[in-house]
Amino acid sequence: MNTKDWLITDQGECQPRPAAREWDLIREYYYLHRFLTEILDLVERSKQESEQWDYLPQIRRLVRQLITNSYWVQTQYLEPCPQTGRAIMTLYDEIGYPLTIQNVSFAPGVSSPIHNHGTWGVVAVLKGQEKHRFWRPCNDAEFPSKIEPTGEKIFRTGEIISFTPNAIHSIEAIGEEPTVTFNLYGDSLPQSRFEFNPTTETAKTF
Ligand SMILES: [Fe+2]
Numbered sequence: 221m222n223t224k225d226w227l228i229t230d231q232g233e234c235q236p237r238p239a240a241r242e243w244d245l246i247r248e249y250y251y252l253h254r255f256l257t258e259i260l261d262l263v264e265r266s267k268q269e270s271e272q273w274d275y276l277p278q279i280r281r282l283v284r285q286l287i288t289n290s291y292w293v294q295t296q297y298l299e300p301c302p303q304t305g306r307a308i309m310t311l312y313d314e315i316g317y318p319l320t321i322q323n324v325s326f327a328p329g330v331s332s333p334i335h336n337h338g339t340w341g342v343v344a345v346l347k348g349q350e351k352h353r354f355w356r357p358c359n360d361a362e363f364p365s366k367i368e369p370t371g372e373k374i375f376r377t378g379e380i381i382s383f384t385p386n387a388i389h390s391i392e393a394i395g396e397e398p399t400v401t402f403n404l405y406g407d408s409l410p411q412s413r414f415e416f417n418p419t420t421e422t423a424k425t426f
Pocket of ligand 1: 335336337389
């Protein structure tokens with residue numbers, strides 16, 4: 221299994237990050253609810269500390285701890301819908317809950333729109349492989365939503381990809397079998413998540 225960690229920045233750079241060794245992460249009885257409690261504690265602490273506090277390394281480590289120890293999380297997913305080629309299984313939610321936790325399945329060849337998330341995110345590839353393309357804003361005064369590609373990379377089972385809130389990417393499931401990813405996102409502000417159209421150089425909220 222691949223155990224690499226990555227960071228995608230607001231400028232569309234894909235940077236390798238040190239990953240915890242799996243054998244340092246073995247825990248007995250590490251359930252989803254324990255993971256969520258640890259994530260919420262981290263997010264709460266981040267609000268009390270400076271804006272600059274970088275919580276993504278700790279969150280990546282906890283996500284790796286979760287996928288290393290939780291067979292349940294590894295096996296909760298739906299087959300992609302025959303019409304759309306996608307399926308989303310929400311692993312936990314309630315009204316006002318400040319995290320999004322989903323296992324997402326993509327059939328081979330299915331791709332996402334170009335988008336940001338408006339909040340931090342950590343994605344772990346549980347099955348298959350997917351190609352990400354990265355983009356950065358052009359900072360064009362006339363076309364504020366103009367973006368340009370900065371690169372692409374294939375992520376395989378076991379890799380963890382983290383995103384800063386304005387990182388822009390698009391995804392394509394590649395290979396022979398459906399791709400399954402574990403997705404964790406923070407709370408996004410209204411009007412902060414965009415789908416970009418590089419042809420018209422516009423963006424719309426989603
Ligand atoms: Fe995304």
